[in-house]
Amino acid sequence: MKPVRVITGTALPLDRSDVDTDQIIPSDWLKRVERTGFGQGLFSEWREDPGFVLNDPRFAGARILVAGPNFGTGSSREHAVWAIQQYGFEAVISARFGDIFRNNAAKNGLVPVPVDGDAARSLLDAVAGAPSVEITVDVEQLIVSAPGAGVSTGFSLDSSVQHRLLEGLDDIGLTLAHTEAIGAFESARPAWMPSLA
Amino acid sequence: MGRTLSEKVWDRHVVHQAAGEPDLLYIDLHLVHEVTSPQAFDGLRASGRAVRRPDLTVATEDHNVPTDDIAWPIADPISRQQVEALRANCEEFGITLFPMGHPGQGIVHVIGPEMGLTQPGMTIVCGDSHTSTHGAFGALAFGIGTSEVEHVLATQTLPQQQPGTMSVTVEGALPAACTAKDVILAIIGRIGTGGGIGSVIEYRGPVIESLTMEGRMTVCNMSIEAGARAGLIAPDDTTFGYLQERPCAPTGAAWEAALDDWRSLCTDDDAAFDQEVVIDGSELAPHVSWGTNPAQVAPIDGAVPHPDSFAEASGRDAAARALDYMDLAPGTLFKEIPVDTVFIGSCTNSRIEDLRAAASVVEERRAHPGVRTYVVPGSAAVKAQAEAEGLHQVFKAAGFDWRAPGCSMCLAMNPDKLSAGERCASTSNRNFEGRQGKGGRTHLVSPAVAAATAVAGVFATPGDLA
Numbered sequence A: 001m002k003p004v005r006v007i008t009g010t011a012l013p014l015d016r017s018d019v020d021t022d023q024i025i026p027s028d029w030l031k032r033v034e035r036t037g038f039g040q041g042l043f044s045e046w047r048e049d050p051g052f053v054l055n056d057p058r059f060a061g062a063r064i065l066v067a068g069p070n071f072g073t074g075s076s077r078e079h080a081v082w083a084i085q086q087y088g089f090e091a092v093i094s095a096r097f098g099d100i101f102r103n104n105a106a107k108n109g110l111v112p113v114p115v116d117g118d119a120a121r122s123l124l125d126a127v128a129g130a131p132s133v134e135i136t137v138d139v140e141q142l143i144v145s146a147p148g149a150g151v152s153t154g155f156s157l158d159s160s161v162q163h164r165l166l167e168g169l170d171d172i173g174l175t176l177a178h179t180e181a182i183g184a185f186e187s188a189r190p191a192w193m194p195s196l197a
Numbered sequence B: 001m002g003r004t005l006s007e008k009v010w011d012r013h014v015v016h017q018a019a020g021e022p023d024l025l026y027i028d029l030h031l032v033h034e035v036t037s038p039q040a041f042d043g044l045r046a047s048g049r050a051v052r053r054p055d056l057t058v059a060t061e062d063h064n065v066p067t068d069d070i071a072w073p074i075a076d077p078i079s080r081q082q083v084e085a086l087r088a089n090c091e092e093f094g095i096t097l098f099p100m101g102h103p104g105q106g107i108v109h110v111i112g113p114e115m116g117l118t119q120p121g122m123t124i125v126c127g128d129s130h131t132s133t134h135g136a137f138g139a140l141a142f143g144i145g146t147s148e149v150e151h152v153l154a155t156q157t158l159p160q161q162q163p164g165t166m167s168v169t170v171e172g173a174l175p176a177a178c179t180a181k182d183v184i185l186a187i188i189g190r191i192g193t194g195g196g197i198g199s200v201i202e203y204r205g206p207v208i209e210s211l212t213m214e215g216r217m218t219v220c221n222m223s224i225e226a227g228a229r230a231g232l233i234a235p236d237d238t239t240f241g242y243l244q245e246r247p248c249a250p251t252g253a254a255w256e257a258a259l260d261d262w263r264s265l266c267t268d269d270d271a272a273f274d275q276e277v278v279i280d281g282s283e284l285a286p287h288v289s290w291g292t293n294p295a296q297v298a299p300i301d302g303a304v305p306h307p308d309s310f311a312e313a314s315g316r317d318a319a320a321r322a323l324d325y326m327d328l329a330p331g332t333l334f335k336e337i338p339v340d341t342v343f344i345g346s347c348t349n350s351r352i353e354d355l356r357a358a359a360s361v362v363e364e365r366r367a368h369p370g371v372r373t374y375v376v377p378g379s380a381a382v383k384a385q386a387e388a389e390g391l392h393q394v395f396k397a398a399g400f401d402w403r404a405p406g407c408s409m410c411l412a413m414n415p416d417k418l419s420a421g422e423r424c425a426s427t428s429n430r431n432f433e434g435r436q437g438k439g440g441r442t443h444l445v446s447p448a449v450a451a452a453t454a455v456a457g458v459f460a461t462p463g464d465l466a
């Protein structure tokens, strides 16, 4: 994973609540066995509507997705994160995220930016009204700001998640440093616990 | 200060703990299916890593499998490729796999419990959000993404932030017409799709205790629809009775040792939850969803709500959008809405008890002319049991389509799909737009309501049938 420190760019306003991962990447796309090629599938059903915001050329090239509350609920499919990233987004701002989505995002270096409901509303309105407004997500300072719209607000990120994003660390490598502790734990497990052996 | 059940299960699985880091949790059982695993196995290969505990890992083919013709190969080349990848990966990494046509095959969350692999006090993960189902046994079970699947394969552990605690207590006694599905739909309607975010929900109280294991699995299954990390229920004699003599359950002295341990798995009287919700079970009614998220539900005796009836602007917008997608007018009585398709299946409601409930409603009756009806058992074992009881004959005599086990129309990755505009009464768990097929309209209901609806042609409860 590449380190992520500061993301600055224009944004796409997705003014809907409860955007579930089935909408982000419909199930037809889940048959791929690769980790790439999902950008085309992002919101593929909603995109068939010419009025859908992703089809609005004024928002082309946006690097930040701003959405309504409860973004990324539902299915655990990590494909949703891959699709958002591969389309070109580097951060998602919402008042609340589905837990699994938030985990998956951070593991892939897509920054989940939880802000309070009022700030999310202001950002959505600002971007919808002026597509050229730039937003900066600062992972080091934990601040999201849109100077052109007069918005600046903090956001929270678990400190270990923040550290991993900033350093671009691989989780599995970190865990393997505890191999001895894992082995010790295993030898103390009750023998009656189920196994396929 | 006492601890809650989820905290107890958590604490006994911590391998490593340090300030400022997530806890490293040991995983007792890892369930794998074909959709969320191929990229994880690729990751292992790329980094030259092995599967640490193939003996604690089990795989099944469920999401892509056809439910009419289960002869290999699968006709759809892309589905076939995904299942082939799973087979090759399990072979390469030494993982037990239950392939299509095998007596152990089935939906991942149905086979774990029925084999006795799911036991109280365990940690269980799967690259699937409905892993919460296994919480019905007092296990801490949660869905994970593909990066985490790779992590568990490589290390049998997962770094996790400890979730918050939440209790949902269902007091009183359920009216006879109500099922476990109605309980969980009502709970989600009450707390919302985000109500459980960041938390493990423990379901408690007399109504929950009175449920069978099948019913408890239905409740825990849909915890994720309320946003929860997991759902669980303290194990009791109902749990132990279900487990005893299952193929992977302990026997003899080991069974006694396990029972001793399992009996200690409950929330202490002086433990406090971060959030507590109490619901009066005696006031519940059979429910149906009317919108495109699982909190958009109402009692089936009522009518489609008006968007203006929602206090918050976001709720009004969401309701208006949902009604537009669902092609429903506010005020329409549910019992006057015709359906095109009825789907009885999915990891929420495809176990033997669900099929018995549906069969008892359709016995001596016929499906309404023109209504397409699918009955899809959750596993090969459920199918065999149902056939031993003659349930398949009941369904067939009533004109229902009796099919082979898999996820089927729950998410339409196989040929079982709704077409655009089709309206479906479904026992599954998600009424998201397009979930059961592009443009399809899903209404979540219990097996009893689904069966009665198939007979009536409009939403109905068994009590409405002549």
Ligand code: SF4
Pocket (backbone or CB within 6 Å): B062, B063, B107, B108, B109, B128, B130, B346, B347, B348, B406, B407, B410, B411, B428, B429
């Ligand atoms: S039945 Fe549906 S919800 Fe359950 S595992 Fe299969 S696709 Fe997922």
